[in-house]
Amino acid sequence: MKHLLEIHILQNFAPSNLNRDDTGSPKDAIFGGYRRGRISSQCLKRAIRMYFRESNLVDKQHLAERTKRLVKEIHDRLVAEGKDSDQAERAAIAAITSMGSQKQFKVTKNKWGEQITDYLVFLGQQEIACLTQIILDEWETFTAKRVSVSRELKDKLEKCLDGGRAVDVALFGRMLANLPEKNQDAACQVAHALSTHAVEREFDFYTAVDDLKPDDNAGADMIGTVEFNSACFYRYVALDLEKLRANLQDTELMLRGLEAFLRAMVKAKPSGKQNSFAAHNDPEYVLFTVRQEADPRNLANAFEKPVRPNREKSLTEASVERLEARWQKLSAAYGQDGAAWVLNLTDAQSQIGTPVGSLDELVQSAMKAVRANLGLEV
Template identity: 50%
Template sequence: MRAFLEFHIIQNFAPSNLNRDDTGAPKDAIFGGHRRARVSSQCFKRATRLAAAEYDLVDEAHRGIRTKRLKRLLVERLTERDPEEAAGKIESALAAAGLSLSKKDSEKTEYLLFLGEKEISGFAELVDEHWDDLADVDTAANKKQRKAAAPPEVTKKAKALLDGGKAVDIALFGRMLADLPAVNQDAACQVAHAISTHRVEREFDYYTAVDDDLGPEDEPGADMIGQIEFNSATFYRYAVLDINKLLDNLQGDRELALSAIEAFATAFARAVPTGKQNTFAAHNAPDFIGVSLRHVAPMSLANAFEKPVTADLRESLTEQSVQRLQKTDQKLSAVYSDGQDQWLYLDLTGQWQDSDQSEELPNLVQLAQRVRELADTALEA
């Protein structure tokens, strides 16, 4: 049975610049004819991956690593081998797998790789195991020669290593290896750009810095001046996770898939972008976390805010946003769902109205555990 876990978060951030554009300004977007604050999906995906690692929600063996410095990483793991000799052998093994090194910098791969910890460990073990087999390969002048000279056994093993390594973040967010489309992985989780539920205007922080004591008395002015753009906003964050696709990406490992879902529920809620945090310290937790299980199709509730929420002294933007969210879900579900949607939620605003198909949880730990149980039931259906 089709099963989609959706995550709906209302989160208010104090003045901040969490995700910048090329000019250093906070990212934004026009939605419903009004300018909204925006944080990109890529930004929140990375923040989610970092949160999963920081809170140790996923075992290290099932994490992914995004890097161009795979060669150096492998040299560091071959601790009992000569580093210079190992570097050449690693180049040969990577070429046999079809992974290109940069023509400008042979210490880096041609493009950013997203590999599972098991894949990286596998390459280190392959080089160590076939050290003598690669002895005459590491001095080849170019990639084609290295690849052609690699023993067939090494080539076969090297290519077989690139299976995603049952890395949870790769299974969730997918990957693309330009030279090896056969080992690409479609994401089980889609993350929307977070947008403010209300219209925003950019603001500017004009700042100065003065010399503590060493400046001459006749120069009392600032030694540096500048400005930083910022905003503050109540965001609607949305992500949808295809439970069956996640299980498939994790090679049928049901226990790992359920652990990944529980970890994602926690990490996505705790994810806070790092942009300009030393300046603004906008460490604001969500006021509302809703998780819905749908069986027909995913259904973002972003259009609840096509007409912007407006400031009201009687109710906060956050409270009004939660009200809008539930009202829109009820309207859309009556038309498009199969009547079996289930909701789990954590609500600090007190605005979400409970129903027969919703369950309130008191804290994030219990919410994540119930999300896991709900996914487990969905997989059995």
């Protein structure tokens, strides 16, 4: 990548079940011959997208919706413009299903009577607004008894699907299976988080008692088990800065979106089973790097041999030393060094990068380097 920003994070979570598989168990993987805790990249990306919204890091107009309920979203916007509800639904369905060479955006009713698309679509707010405006402009066409959409009008609808200058679409990309020419390649690659050490599966046996049952009726009224683990995770992201700028088609928006992403990447946490475990643990170690003409460098192999705690060092401290040692070896062997900044809250002494004392300082240091590398005014 010509302009590359990478993030390396070590984050120790208390007992939790942040990302479940189809059986309700915490996701895991075999790595280096040992079972590791795992959080999927999809889970991490969703947590980041939700953090954008909850923390108001990105204006709503520059965010996207991933949904099967596009008909309802457009319907509600049309009704807000004073249109009849039944006609609004009919018009929304007609517009959506007309896109694609073979009317491939199918809409069907689910068991609750909702009109839904066959698969999740990932559209920016501006794209949805554009589709809505075209329907308003061509109201008679889309509400006619027999809807006939011209090739010119189809082209107008499809032209709306340009990414919508949505930060999350630009970062994580999208695939529209029925309209592949409107796919967007991701600027950001997110690795699955893996524990730096081997994990054991643990089970919480729980009981629940009926508060209103008679006093002479002893015993539990509900029993079950919840699986959980506790792990220090290594997280990694590689971001192509030029691709992000190209996807958003706006340098200032790219910079605002990038700063929001850097903060969300550090602070966002998966929401799985948090009401039961409250594993709200911030990272103990964050390394940002900005490099030019460099290849991405995932440091997961630092933990191919599982880290083990001892009386002198915690898992996180031992993981910091492993990660930095791997960084130094790869740097000596392959070069391609750039600028690096480290926020290290552990007792392990950092040997790489420039130490910083806060997330604000970490983000601002990286943003200054990004502006310089892209030839922007600092």
